[in-house]
Amino acid sequence: MIKINKILILLLMIIFNVVIFTACWDNKDLTEKAFVTAVGVDRTAEGKVQLTLQIVKPTVMKAGEQGIPEEEAFWVFTTVGDTIFEAAKNQMTAVNRKPFYNHADLMVIGEEFARDGIMDALDFWERNHEPRLGSDIIIAKGTTAEEILKAKSDMEKIPSLHIKSILKNSKELAKVKKVTIIDVLKQLIQPGVSPAIGAIEIVEKEDLQKIEDMKIDSTAVFKGDKLVGWLNAAQTRGLLFIQNEVRNAVYNVDNPLNKNKKVAIEILDSNGKIDAQIVEWKLILSIKIDAVGNIADQQGKGDLTTKETFKKLSRDVENAIKTDIKDVLSIAQKEYKSDIFGFGEVMYRRHFEYWKQIKDDWADIFSNASIEIDVNVKIRGTGIIGKPSEVR
Amino acid sequence: MIRNERISPVQLSFIMIGFIFGSSAIITPAVSAYQDAWLAYIIGWIGGYILIGIYAYISILNPSKTFIEILKDVFGKYIGSIIGIFYIWYFLHLAGLVFRNLGEFMIVSIYTETPLIFIIISIALVLAYSLKKGLEVIARVGQIIVPMMLILVISIFLLVMGHYEVKNLLPFLEHGFLKVLKVSFSVLTFPFGETVVFLMIFPYLNDKKDLFKTSYISLTVIGMILLSVVMSNLMILGADMLNRQIFPSHITISLIPGIAVEPFIAINLIIAASMKITMCLYASLIGIAQLFGLDDYKPFINPVVAIAVVISIWVYDSLSDMVRWAGEIYPYYVIPFQIIIPLLVLIILKIKRRDGSSAL
Numbered sequence: 001m002i003k004i005n006k007i008l009i010l011l012l013m014i015i016f017n018v019v020i021f022t023a024c025w026d027n028k029d030l031t032e033k034a035f036v037t038a039v040g041v042d043r044t045a046e047g048k049v050q051l052t053l054q055i056v057k058p059t060v061m062k063a064g065e066q067g068i069p070e071e072e073a074f075w076v077f078t079t080v081g082d083t084i085f086e087a088a089k090n091q092m093t094a095v096n097r098k099p100f101y102n103h104a105d106l107m108v109i110g111e112e113f114a115r116d117g118i119m120d121a122l123d124f125w126e127r128n129h130e131p132r133l134g135s136d137i138i139i140a141k142g143t144t145a146e147e148i149l150k151a152k153s154d155m156e157k158i159p160s161l162h163i164k165s166i167l168k169n170s171k172e173l174a175k176v177k178k179v180t181i182i183d184v185l186k187q188l189i190q191p192g193v194s195p196a197i198g199a200i201e202i203v204e205k206e207d208l209q210k211i212e213d214m215k216i217d218s219t220a221v222f223k224g225d226k227l228v229g230w231l232n233a234a235q236t237r238g239l240l241f242i243q244n245e246v247r248n249a250v251y252n253v254d255n256p257l258n259k260n261k262k263v264a265i266e267i268l269d270s271n272g273k274i275d276a277q278i279v280e281w282k283l284i285l286s287i288k289i290d291a292v293g294n295i296a297d298q299q300g301k302g303d304l305t306t307k308e309t310f311k312k313l314s315r316d317v318e319n320a321i322k323t324d325i326k327d328v329l330s331i332a333q334k335e336y337k338s339d340i341f342g343f344g345e346v347m348y349r350r351h352f353e354y355w356k357q358i359k360d361d362w363a364d365i366f367s368n369a370s371i372e373i374d375v376n377v378k379i380r381g382t383g384i385i386g387k388p389s390e391v392r
Numbered sequence: 393m394i395r396n397e398r399i400s401p402v403q404l405s406f407i408m409i410g411f412i413f414g415s416s417a418i419i420t421p422a423v424s425a426y427q428d429a430w431l432a433y434i435i436g437w438i439g440g441y442i443l444i445g446i447y448a449y450i451s452i453l454n455p456s457k458t459f460i461e462i463l464k465d466v467f468g469k470y471i472g473s474i475i476g477i478f479y480i481w482y483f484l485h486l487a488g489l490v491f492r493n494l495g496e497f498m499i500v501s502i503y504t505e506t507p508l509i510f511i512i513i514s515i516a517l518v519l520a521y522s523l524k525k526g527l528e529v530i531a532r533v534g535q536i537i538v539p540m541m542l543i544l545v546i547s548i549f550l551l552v553m554g555h556y557e558v559k560n561l562l563p564f565l566e567h568g569f570l571k572v573l574k575v576s577f578s579v580l581t582f583p584f585g586e587t588v589v590f591l592m593i594f595p596y597l598n599d600k601k602d603l604f605k606t607s608y609i610s611l612t613v614i615g616m617i618l619l620s621v622v623m624s625n626l627m628i629l630g631a632d633m634l635n636r637q638i639f640p641s642h643i644t645i646s647l648i649p650g651i652a653v654e655p656f657i658a659i660n661l662i663i664a665a666s667m668k669i670t671m672c673l674y675a676s677l678i679g680i681a682q683l684f685g686l687d688d689y690k691p692f693i694n695p696v697v698a699i700a701v702v703i704s705i706w707v708y709d710s711l712s713d714m715v716r717w718a719g720e721i722y723p724y725y726v727i728p729f730q731i732i733i734p735l736l737v738l739i740i741l742k743i744k745r746r747d748g749s750s751a752l
Binding site for chain 1: 500501502504559562563566629630632633636643646647649652
């Protein structure tokens with residue numbers, strides 16, 4: 001009898017538990033959430049914050065109804081508020097589902113907003129538990145984040161995925177500066193370094209804007225958290241070499257054996273290092289790049305596989321890289337006076353006593369410093385053929 | 393001795409590992425030493441060996457007595473009981489603090505809309521049940537879940553290895569060595585000094601001669617794991633960010649690309665913090681029973697758990713209050729409990745032994 005009672009009580013408890021422990025307290029079903037894939041932040045003319053959310057449509061309607069050929073798989077909403085959080089909440093007046101930021105992988109910041117300082121946008125991201133700090137961040141050059149997020153994509157159903165894939169291409173082509181929000185935050189709180197963030201710009205203005213009409217090959221230069229200017233593609237490449245973010249790059253140099261023809265050298269790996277040394281209380285800044293390359297494409301005739309041509313080619317590539325680096329150094333030093341390379345950070349880490357004395361004047365010291373550049377390129381191979389095919 | 397309960401050295405070491413990991417899985421005071429957090433942590437860790445050595449030695453001198461009984465022996469019935477009451481309060485308070493840490497972490501990082509009290513009470517109910525089952529059951533549970541927790545921690549911190557930046561450890565001693573020492577004292581008191589709770593548990597060990605070995609092995613294991621947690625947080629987030637984050641491990645984990653493993657941190661925390669709270673509550677229950685000369689602590693379980701829950705709600709107004717209190721006041725608050733009284737007890741015990749005047 002007692003045994004049966006025990007079993008009965010146990011059964012009752014199990015049933016009871018099943019009923020009350022089915023879900024979390026603040027449980028929200030998937031169907032009640034709106035998945036945000038990208039967030040855009042702009043400044044309106046009145047000085048308010050304009051927030052743009054790119055939201056995945058949970059059910060993409062099929063073609064046929066009412067003659068609409070195909071519907072987009074995303075919505076773009078824009079609201080305004082004094083703070084980002086308020087704007088995010090105002091969104092709920094128009095969106096019937098609660099925005100869910102855990103999958104927001106991209107943050108686009110409009111140029112106007114960036115000029116006032118991006119920290120106002122990043123605090124929201126850092127403070128709230130849903131957005132992830134590993135998300136990518138990008139600056140909308142000469143336009144608003146809204147324009148960028150409204151653009152459609154032919155390649156991807158969700159346009160922000162398209163932008164993210166382009167950012168991933170930075171591994172393939174050293175013209176794209178990919179940074180995540182946590183990188184930016186770290187650089188902002190780190191003394192002696194200012195962030196540089198990749199920028200997206202519209203190349204062709206069209207009525208139905210597409211991501212394919214945009215490109216990401218420039219970089220936004222910040223001083224503190226305020227946008228001060230831009231780097232072009234070559235300067236971006238120089239910056240990436242200095243920051244040791246080059247995995248693959250292409251340089252065209254003259255064919256040493258055939259006038260007016262070009263040879264493409266593919267940089268396969270590069271090792272960049274910056275250093276700051278103090279010799280007799282004098283500051284010496286230096287950059288050292290060690291790169292390895294291949295001949296990837298040859299125009300014109302000639303057997304390039306000899307030692308002399310290799311030497312000549314590598315010297316040409318070295319000079320080309322040096323030009324890029326000098327270019328970016330001079331614009332950062334003279335025009336923007338912003339240490340985006342982190343020489344100040346090296347000072348702070350390695351020469352802390354010295355840094356303490358100069359940290360207030362660092363912008364001036366940096367902009368007047370002469371920086372030694374040492375580039376070594378080693379050409380290693382010629383692809384799977386040696387000499388080019390000769391046309392007879 | 394209240395009940396004839398026995399735990400093995402292996403079980404004790406797992407309990408100790410879970411206990412020390414406790415809330416230090418998510419907050420460690422070491423972060424306020426900035427880049428030198430690792431150094432502050434190591435110094436505190438070494439200090440932990442000394443403290444645990446003292447506690448173990450006290451217990452070896454009185455193999456079958458809990459700390460409350462030892463206090464009565466050493467200071468006499470009345471003074472000893474008064475100090476004992478303070479210790480019971482400390483154990484209860486500690487349980488409340490850990491309850492709050494756990495609850496705050498849950499509502500900040502995962503269950504943002506759930507009331508704090510709901511989370512704390514649901515954990516408290518489970519712990520009350522396990523306390524009813526007694527130390528042997530708790531130890532066996534620990535033997536199963538603590539290794540799981542260790543595997544999770546190790547694998548998580550291997551996953552984030554790609555983000556390590558060694559430069560974050562420089563410059564060395566930016567804020568001076570004094571600051572490091574100060575922080576290392578905080579590390580000593582939280583979590584290592586909190587093992588004073590085990591003075592109530594050591595008598596239940598079935599093999600007393602392994603006491604030193606067991607406690608030192610578990611301290612070494614957990615010390616290395618906590619060191620790896622501190623080091624990876626520091627190398628990934630950098631000193632400033634580490635110092636600003638309330639729960640740095642949570643952020644570090646969220647940087648693992650592709651998969652979201654943040655819940656693992658919460659799982660670890662629930663395992664370790666439950667172990668810690670259980671031990672604190674068990675110690676205070678035993679203490680209450682012995683103080684009043686009862687032979688069973690069971691009637692006190694529900695009221696004591698309820699008091700701990702209430703304390704956990706009362707102690708702080710807010711999360712920032714909790715962080716500040718844990719960093720600035722707690723190290724001084726626990727000095728008598730963790731250092732002065734145990735040291736005094738040990739000295740008096742040694743003197744009494746030498747005199748031979750006591751029949752200990």
